[in-house]
Amino acid sequence: MLLEVEDLHVEFRTRDGVARVLNGVGYHVSAGETVAVLGESGSGKSVTAQAIMGILDTPPAFVTRGSVRFRGEELLTASPERRRAIRAEGVAMIFQDALSALNPVFTVGFQIEEQLRLRRGMSRADARARAIELLDLVRIPAARQRVREYPHQFSGGMRQRAMIAMALALDPEVLIADEPTTALDVTVQAQIMDLLAEVQRERRMGLVLITHDLGVVAEVADRIVVMYAGRIVEQADAVSLFRAPGHPYTAALMRSLPRLDAKGAALETIRGLPPSLLRIPSGCPFHPRCPRAEDVCAARVPPDVPLGPGRSSACHFAEEVVGG
Amino acid sequence: MGELLEVRDLVKHFPVTRGVAFRRTVGRVRAVDGVSFSLRAGETLGVVGESGCGKSTLAQVLMRLEPPTSGTALFEGEPVFSLRGAALRRWRRDMQIVLQDPYTSLNPRMTVGDIVGEPFEIHPEVAPRGSRAGRVRELLDVVGLNPEHINRYPHQFSGGQRQRIGIARALALRPKVIVCDEPVSALDVSIQAQVMNLLAELQGEFGLAYVFIAHDLSVVRHLSDRVAVMYLGKIVEIGTEEEIYEHPTHPYTQALLSAVPVADPTLRGRRDVIRLTGDVPSPLTPPTGCRFRTRCWKAQDVCATDEPALLTRIGTHPSACHFAEERHII
Numbered sequence: 001m002l003l004e005v006e007d008l009h010v011e012f013r014t015r016d017g018v019a020r021v022l023n024g025v026g027y028h029v030s031a032g033e034t035v036a037v038l039g040e041s042g043s044g045k046s047v048t049a050q051a052i053m054g055i056l057d058t059p060p061a062f063v064t065r066g067s068v069r070f071r072g073e074e075l076l077t078a079s080p081e082r083r084r085a086i087r088a089e090g091v092a093m094i095f096q097d098a099l100s101a102l103n104p105v106f107t108v109g110f111q112i113e114e115q116l117r118l119r120r121g122m123s124r125a126d127a128r129a130r131a132i133e134l135l136d137l138v139r140i141p142a143a144r145q146r147v148r149e150y151p152h153q154f155s156g157g158m159r160q161r162a163m164i165a166m167a168l169a170l171d172p173e174v175l176i177a178d179e180p181t182t183a184l185d186v187t188v189q190a191q192i193m194d195l196l197a198e199v200q201r202e203r204r205m206g207l208v209l210i211t212h213d214l215g216v217v218a219e220v221a222d223r224i225v226v227m228y229a230g231r232i233v234e235q236a237d238a239v240s241l242f243r244a245p246g247h248p249y250t251a252a253l254m255r256s257l258p259r260l261d262a263k264g265a266a267l268e269t270i271r272g273l274p275p276s277l278l279r280i281p282s283g284c285p286f287h288p289r290c291p292r293a294e295d296v297c298a299a300r301v302p303p304d305v306p307l308g309p310g311r312s313s314a315c316h317f318a319e320e321v322v323g324g
Numbered sequence: 325m326g327e328l329l330e331v332r333d334l335v336k337h338f339p340v341t342r343g344v345a346f347r348r349t350v351g352r353v354r355a356v357d358g359v360s361f362s363l364r365a366g367e368t369l370g371v372v373g374e375s376g377c378g379k380s381t382l383a384q385v386l387m388r389l390e391p392p393t394s395g396t397a398l399f400e401g402e403p404v405f406s407l408r409g410a411a412l413r414r415w416r417r418d419m420q421i422v423l424q425d426p427y428t429s430l431n432p433r434m435t436v437g438d439i440v441g442e443p444f445e446i447h448p449e450v451a452p453r454g455s456r457a458g459r460v461r462e463l464l465d466v467v468g469l470n471p472e473h474i475n476r477y478p479h480q481f482s483g484g485q486r487q488r489i490g491i492a493r494a495l496a497l498r499p500k501v502i503v504c505d506e507p508v509s510a511l512d513v514s515i516q517a518q519v520m521n522l523l524a525e526l527q528g529e530f531g532l533a534y535v536f537i538a539h540d541l542s543v544v545r546h547l548s549d550r551v552a553v554m555y556l557g558k559i560v561e562i563g564t565e566e567e568i569y570e571h572p573t574h575p576y577t578q579a580l581l582s583a584v585p586v587a588d589p590t591l592r593g594r595r596d597v598i599r600l601t602g603d604v605p606s607p608l609t610p611p612t613g614c615r616f617r618t619r620c621w622k623a624q625d626v627c628a629t630d631e632p633a634l635l636t637r638i639g640t641h642p643s644a645c646h647f648a649e650e651r652h653i654i
Contacts, residue, residue, distance in 0.1 A: 040512035141602075155603040156375075185374035185539065187600045190583040194599065212513060215585030219592060238589040256517035258546035260584050261654045263565055266521050267546070270514040273482050 001072075002206045003052070003091060003174050004028040008066035010044075010051055010230075012277075013059055019277040021047050021061070023230040029174055029206035034197075036209045036221035036238075042274050043227040045210045049176045051076075053093050054083045070174070088119050092172035096179035098159035102151040108135075108162045109147035115169050134165040138195060157188035161195070168199065174206040181216065193220060214257060218242055223310065226250050229275050229285035236311040246305075246313035246322040248290045284315065292317060327398075328500060328533055329363040329386075334395035336378075336385050340608065353607050355381040357557035358395075360634075365500065368527065368534040370548030370565070372541055372580070376604050377554040379537045383505045386535065387421050388412075399501075417447055420494035424506035426486030430478040436489055437474035440464065443496040450497050463492040466529075468522060484515035491522065495530070503535045508543060520547060541584050545569055553577045556607055556615040559634060563641030573639055573648040576616045581653040596653065614646070622647045 010022040022044045029035050039045040050056045052068050054075065068075045070090050075083060095101045103111055112134055113127035122130065128147065135143035138161040151159055160180060167175060177196060181189035197220055200207045211217060217224055217238070224241050226234040226249065234247040245251040255268040272289045275281055281288050287297035296316050305318035315321055336356040339349045356378040363369050371379050384390040386397060388404065397404040399415060407415050423429040430439055441460045444451045451459045461471035467488040469481075478486055487507060494502050504523065508516040524547060526532060538544050544551060551568040553561045553576065561574040572578045575598075582598040600619045605611055614632050617623040626646055634644040 040514060157603050185604070186541070186583045187374065187579055188603060190585075190597075190599060191601075193585075213585065214513070214587045218587045218589045219585045221589075242587065242589050253513055254587070256514055257587060258517075258520065258540075258542040260542040260545060260569070260581070260586065263545055263569075266524065267517040269517045269521060273484070273515070274512070 001028050002031055002070065003208070004067070004069045005048065005052060006067040006069075008048060008051060008068065009064045010047055010056065010061055011064055012061050014278075017278045020280055021230050021277055022051070022066075023280070024066075025227070025230070025232055026066075027225045027232065027235065029208055031173065031206055032201070032204040034200060034207040034209060034220055034222045035225060036211060036217040036223070037225045037227060038211060038214070038217055039227035040212055040274060042229070042277060044230040045227050046178050047230075048227075049093065049178055049208065049210055052091065052176065053087055055093075085119075088115060088172075089170045090172060091174040091176065092167040092170070093176040093178065094160075094163050094167045094180050096182050098156070098163045098183075099151060101163055102159060102166075104151055107148055107150055108154065112147075112162075112166050112169050115166070119170055130169070131165075134169055135162065137168070137199070138162070138165045140165070156184055157191065160184060160188075160192050164192075164195065164199070168203075171203070172205065174208065175200070176208040176210070178210045179212070180209075182211070182213070189216075196220075214254065226253075229280055230277065231285060231314060233286065233315070234313045236307070236313075240308070240311060244322050244324065246307045246311065246318050247286075247315050248292055248317075248321055249286050251321065252289075252291070292321070327362040328365045328400060329535075330398040331362070331386070332360050332396045332398075334359045334382070334385060334397065335393040336381050336390060337393045351608050354557050354610060355607060356385060356392075357610075359554075359557075359559055361552055361559065361562060363501065363533050363535060365533055366527070366531045367549045368536050368547050370544035370551040371535060371537045371554060372539065372544050372551060373554035374539060374580075374604055376556070376607055378557040378607070379554050380505055382554075383421065383503045383535070383537055386503055387419065388416075389421075413447065417450065417497040418500045419503065420497065420499040420501070421503045421505065422487070422490050422494050422507045425510055426483050426490055427478075427510075429490055430486060432478055435475050435477055436464070436469075436481075439478070439489060440492045440496060443493065447497055459496070460492075463495055466495065466526070467492045468518075482515075484511050484519060487511060487519050488522065491519075491526070495526065498530070499532070501533045501535065503537070505537045506539070507536075509538060509540060516543070523547060541569075541580060553580065556604065556610050558615060558644065560616065560645070561641070561643040562634070567639070567641040569654065570652070571639055571641075571650050572653060573637075573641075573643040573650050574616075574645045575620050575622055575647075577643075578651050578653055579619075584654075586654075598653075614644070616645075 006026045008022050008025040012019040025048050037045045109131045112131040116122045116127040132143045140146050181192050221238045228249050234250050252270045270289050283298045284302050287293040302314045302316045304312040304314050306312050307322050337352040340351040341347045342350045373379050385392050437460050441456050444456050464471045508519050548565050550564050552559045555576050561577045579598045579600045611618050613629050614627040617627040632644045632646045634642045636642045637648045
């Protein structure tokens with residue numbers, strides 16, 4: 001197990017009150033495995049990643065409980081220096097918006113080389129050579145010239161590639177990709193997903209892919225973690241989850257998607273809105289929107305019901321849901 | 325049935341200038357570069373394409389928010405771009421727009437009632453002053469918002485609800501056409517379905533025609549009767565929803581369809597995948613001949629010299645490719 005998150009609780013202390021953003025999140029990633037974290041805005045999928053990386057803004061964010069372990073080593077209580085070291089060489093992260101993740105006043109090459117010089121003690125010349133190799137690896141054409149250019153001179157797809165190159169510079173064992181293709185056009189998105197999958201396979205990296213896109217998930221994920229209102233509502237391998245979702249929220253999400261291969265009638269919708277994290281509903285947080293909610297759903301938080309190996313669903317009626 | 329809107333050879337170039345005291349034009353962004361299509365009453369024309377293809381500029385020009393460089397648009401036979409005075413005001417009632425970002429397209433200092441009722445200030449003949457609050461409540465109800473919330477401000481609503489406010493505003497003057505520019509792309513999946521269903525219901529109820537602009541091919545298919553695919557300022561293929569999705573003949577359409585991830589893990593590695601290389605070229609200096617040739621796997625010498633016209637070469641619908649050929653993708 002490379003990366004383990006257990007019972008993670010994060011709250012945001014705001015002027016309007018305490019937002020319970022994560023309420024007991026746990027998942028794990030092994031070498032060579034792709035875990036997709038699926039959720040809508042406010043589900044806590046990015047906050048979990050930021051907590052893993054130790055880049056939450058405190059205040060307002062506070063980790064109140066839980067554990068994040070990399071190769072068995074607890075990160076939440078580690079010293080800042082130790083976390084920095086792990087952030088550089090153990091777990092790296094790429095973001096949706098490459099333009100704001102890259103520093104506009106330094107060349108792309110400099111930003112890749114900086115870490116190599118600081119962490120690996122490379123000379124300028126060696127670092128430059130390695131940066132060119134990395135840009136080549138992520139298939140940036142004319143890497144030798146491009147290494148001297150600034151982020152604004154790159155197109156959106158190339159910036160994303162440059163950020164991936166930067167994240168790979170120190171050979172991380174786990175890569176967390178937070179909506180890496182959401183801002184990209186569909187043809188470029190496909191290129192970037194192919195690239196990530198290839199790099200991951202070759203290096204046997206653990207990949208945590210955070211996304212809202214069910215299609216992307218279906219194409220690359222080994223396992224899927226579905227989040228809602230700061231909780232994991234379902235975990236399953238990709239094939240099982242798409243064949244028979246085990247949580248009413250997952251099932252409803254799938255039915256609300258328009259299809260590329262057929263022009264359907266009206267889409268099924270999920271009624272209402274995701275809850276405010278300042279006032280999460282009692283019991284199961286999904287119950288006000290759930291088509292099969294009963295009294296028990298408002299009264300008691302559902303346990304994680306096991307549904308076969310590596311599968312679970314946090315629903316009082318999980319077995320019936322998965323059975324159709 | 326006659327055409328409601330007939331667009332011919334529409335061109336919109338934006339000059340690129342250098343210098344402050346001596347401004348000179350150093351180039352032109354060919355955002356829309358010769359687009360023709362027609363729209364019938366009550367139908368939906370989907371427009372798909374990647375960023376920079378000119379689909380949003382097309383919306384701006386159609387709404388007369390930007391003047392065209394050249395070309396014509398006839399609305400019920402009247403030339404839209406030369407309308408003035410009373411005729412222009414009358415036409416503006418018939419054509420409305422819904423924008424992508426529900427956070428920036430609503431004035432944060434106005435109440436929902438003022439936002440949705442503002443069109444009546446400009447077109448008082450549609451609703452006399454005394455009846456306006458009632459009309460606004462009706463409109464809020466039609467788009468699925470609580471009419472009691474008429475005095476709330478935009479920030480008190482979620483993204484999906486704000487998009488409903490924008491739709492209510494567009495509906496206020498009982499238009500015949502609504503141009504929807506990426507109306508659901510900023511919304512979460514579960515909310516997106518609600519807004520798409522609403523647009524479909526309203527179309528049935530009010531006989532609206534939509535120009536539905538989006539980059540998501542599944543969303544476009546779901547709502548459209550006919551679909552135009554744009555690349556670098558031009559329509560490369562246009563046809564019925566079935567012709568475009570089931571029988572695409574332009575390589576770009578085929579590549580777009582192929583790039584959409586499919587929500588079925590059992591198909592992994594078993595699909596016929598076309599991968600384009602590189603990004604969309606700059607519309608400042610589009611490639612000669614066929615604009616898609618720099619990314620096209622079928623490109624030959626003729627593609628660099630002769631621009632392919634949008635013609636029916638094969639099958640039943642037009643496609644702007646010298647080597648148009650049907651290929652089943654999905």
